[in-house]
Amino acid sequence: MLFNSLDFAVFLPVVFVLYWFVLDKSLKSQNLLIVMSSYLFYGWWDWRFLGLIAFSTLVDYVVGIQLDKSEDGLRRKALLLLSLSVNIGLLGFFKYYNFFLDNFEDAFTLLGMPIQTNTLNIILPVGISFYTFQTMSYSIDVYRRKLKATTDLVAFMAFVSFFPQLVAGPIERATNLLPQFFEKRQFDYQQAADGMRQILWGLFKKMVIADNCAEFANIIFSNYSDYGGITLLLGALFFTFQIYGDFSGYSDIAIGTSRLFGFRLMQNFAFPYFSRDVAEFWRRWHISLSTWFRDYIYIPLGGSKGSKSIQIRNVFIIFLLSGFWHGANWTYIVWGGLNAIYFIPVLLRGKNRQHLEPVALGKKWPNSREFFAMLGTFCLTVLSWIFFRAENMNHAISYLAGIFSYTLFEIPDFSIFPGAMTLLVLIAGFLAVEWRGRLGQFGIAGIQFIPRKATRWSLYVLIILMIDIFGNTSEQIEFIYFQF
Amino acid sequence: MKLFFKQAIVFLGILVAVNFLLFFLIRGFYIKDYDEVDLAYPSYLLADSHGTPLGDFTENHQVHNFSGQSDSYLDMERKLKFLIRNTEVKKVYITVDDHTLSPTRENQNNLDRSAYYTEADDYSNYGQYIKEKYLNYYCVFLNDRYSLVIKNFIQDELFNVSKWGGVRSKSSWEKLSNKEQITITKDRVKNYFEFPQPSARMSESLMRIISLCKEKDIELIGLRFPLTKTYVDLLNEESYEADSLMSIHQLQVIDLDSLYLEQDSLFRDMDHLDKKGGEKFAKVLFEKKTTPQIKV
Structure with a gap:
């Protein structure tokens, strides 16, 4: 179901x-x-x-x-x-x-x-x-x-x-x-209402962001040889939001549903695309799996203690295992390895725990340093997702080669993807909401603090309308992580 | 718990109110025209978007144009039953173009709107009748087509990149380069003729239309609309042969698909006449002076 x-x-x-x-x-x-x-x-x-x-x-x-x-x-x-x-x-x-x-x-x-x-x-x-x-x-x-x-x-x-x-x-x-x-x-009204909010936001992420991104990402990844660098980059970007919307959307619905029954599940995603380095990204992405590996494998292996070579070995073990956990394909293993390579410099410089607080805490906007740190981390993540999405290693390498060609600097032809512009606008809006809500447990958790009930309810109706209009309601698309 | 349920019920009430507000908005630009039909005519034209450019020009010839964009035979069957119930219809022109039995048409239809013309007897069970005639028709949140209409409206008005000079701009057909015409036409042909076999549902529906007309003594005439040369060339011999079904039953088919092969100025795209083309075609079709090709 x-x-x-x-x-x-x-x-x-x-x-x-x-x-x-x-x-x-x-x-x-x-x-x-x-x-x-x-x-x-x-x-x-x-x-x-x-x-x-x-x-x-x-x-x-x-x-x-x-x-x-x-x-x-x-x-x-x-x-x-x-x-x-x-x-x-x-x-x-x-x-x-x-x-x-x-x-x-x-x-x-x-x-x-x-x-x-x-x-x-x-x-x-x-x-x-x-x-x-x-x-x-x-x-x-x-x-x-x-x-x-x-x-x-x-x-x-x-x-x-x-x-x-x-x-x-x-x-x-x-x-x-x-x-x-x-x-x-005991039935707790506040918890149940918050659960409903989280379910609503999860459905939005899944049906509006992920399912629409999937449509374009699938076409571009399947026919990558037909497109120029900029379109391939766009395809990778769409997949980046597809996987986030899909998986974190599922987690939101799961956590929200549990709250309706009086259970508290752990937070699984904490706005990972606003991370300033890869270490922070992994503290915010699929938290339940990362901490599982940390507690049951990484720490027993010695964690970040011991010599540099032991530390590097442990990081590689964890990331390669994490990649392998996702599926029986070399692309997942390379994806894990790539993340280990991203992570090691941060660890060796002793900076892996420098960003424990959410970005721009107490501020409306990030400063330029934070902004470029987030952008850099995001770009690295987008590149690694190409391996995650590719059918096999040849596919991933050809796709990457296609991106890094002279066609990367062309103006994308949106007319071949009707609706892509609308989707980019939706993604921008989605990011804005997530940014605003980044201190909470999920993107729209803060709505409960809006004093006027009419405003709160109008926002819920608006989200429902967005799901109805932009969501793919005619066919139920399975969640990506079901295959894992 | 009580408070939770109370709030949930009030919120559902608000959603119902929003639903009806949206319904009236959608009714204005999506449903209203579709639901309008003049019941005083003896003859009717039933077609998909190929018939819509003929607009009201058919009325000069005592034929009411009852075509709807994307109408499938299932929709036309519903309309025919409605006409039989409510008019003294004597003659029906029906589209039998190459694509009308396409499985694609089975999925791209107007069943959400044509439900308006149905009665309980048109359905196999009462539950289906309530679902299609009332729930899907009035509940915006349950009707995927309404959502799509709003989505397309927003996309076209706000984010339509073709308005910024993309390949698929809505410039008239004759202004497009030959390469552009071929690209768009290939897409269309691929869309309609993706499957080797015709849709069983569409074929059965056309058969029921034929039987119903025979039973009610209504003259049924098949009609093949004019096409551009680019489309005919790329189509080659592709056809699901709805016209053959008519011929098997000894029914007339007016075949005018080659009428304007060299006149791109009469078309809005590869297989649809524009308003000017529609006016001209209505005259050719219904005026006795001209003699269209008729096969029986």
Whole structure:
């Protein structure tokens, strides 16, 4: 079920009413309703993969209890290994099996020993990278004694399958989300209203910004050899806003929906395109994944401590893994590597934590230094997205070569893309709203502080109208991150 | 909780009010003309945008032009049923151009507007009738076409780069260079003839129109509108052959697609007459003095 579908528009109010009006007296019943509705939500795509979630859940549930009980270090390690093997094994099989096979075949062919392998026609279960990482965080935290294992199977199932964030995150930590399933939930008007606002902004990002950008980015990336440098740059720019609108839009809807049910999820995006360096960008982009890698891999590896070479190694490991997490394609790995290359100079100069506060704090506009720092970071990001979007390495390199040609300085012919000018104006407006709201949790969070109700409501109506007019309402376009 | 629901209901009320405000705006420039029909004529012309340039010139010949831009056979079928219910219609001219059975036309139609001409009997179930005739028709937020109309209006008025001198400027057809004419025509041909087979829905609808006319003793005449030479050359032999369906049923087809092959000044684009062309064509078509090519 897609957030931007009519199905979800019916599903959400029904679950909401059952949750708050019928089952409001019993926490257990509410959790059971969450499990049932989450399985229905997921099964709407493909019910066959429900077994996979259930299996992953049961393994970590049992492992968690055993980890908690056991004092034997070796046994505990073995249990953790079991949990990690099952989760990484599932991920590896469904996501990376054919990739490894193809690469083995290529490697042997290169060595003059061609081998015949049989790739499998494997369907990638939606959201597998998200829920496996979430359950692994549980096992690791229980292993580290940061969290007590739960014996409440229903609550644990609800934690793993919680429908707002099941298929594309935020990847929640058990330490944050799981305890919320044991707290008595009270309906909070302010939180619910804020959740609605966040859902509205998420829908705007997805349907107005991302889906429209996708239309042009897809045409330009698919037919890149037909276009000059400036049009290719425009295509990369459209993809830059597509991926942000799409993924952060999903996160906004997920967080907003959770708030309607009394849950607090972590912020997943914090206006990343207003970052002044790459380190800041990675503190603001897909925060739940970045911090997952930081807490469970980077810091155990030594983090930014140790010699320069160790630091560089750790950064590369994290970024390459992050790239690989996105998909079984060398383009993602190169994308990760490129970001590591961007990041290392900042780290080596010890400037990776210099921009912890939002840009232009307490000011209306950035100063020229901040502005050019943001522009520079944004340009680097746009270039790296080309690898992320490209079908393969040849595609990415040809695309980049096409940009850096003499045609980069031509005037773009907008007449071949009717509507592109309107979209650029919409993007400019969107950036202006995000800039204004950059101190909040999401772009329009600040609307609640406008004293006049008429103004607030007029703004909501305006956003709804924009979604209706400019949004792609005739077909539901899947979120990009579903494929990961 | 009570407050949340109260606010939600009030907000929904506001959205309903905004919806009706928008509906009346859209009605002014999108629906109103489409909904207007004179019921006093014995003959009617049913066509898509090929028929609209004929405007009111057909009325001098006792034919009411009931064409609508992007009308598909499904829309024409609805209009025909409406005419049968409300008039003494004796003769209907219907477009049978090469593209009219195109699957593209199946998707680019006026079903949102032609719902105005329907009654409950025109639908397979009552739910569909309520949805199309009332929900889609009056709810701007549920009607994708209305959104598209507003979007296109905004784009055309505010951000239309062709107004700044792009290739697809709206200059008249004859003023475009041969290269520009070919580029635009190729796009059009590709748009309509992308699929090898005609649309089954369109074909079935045309068949129902033919049967209905036979049943009600209405003379049905097929009509092929004039085209430019560039279009005819690029079209080559591409056709979904709606005219053949007419011929199979022994119905007349007036084939005038080659009438103005060398007269680009009468066209607004590769396959649409302009106002002047429409006036001239209406005379040729309906005046008895001229003898159009007729195949049966």
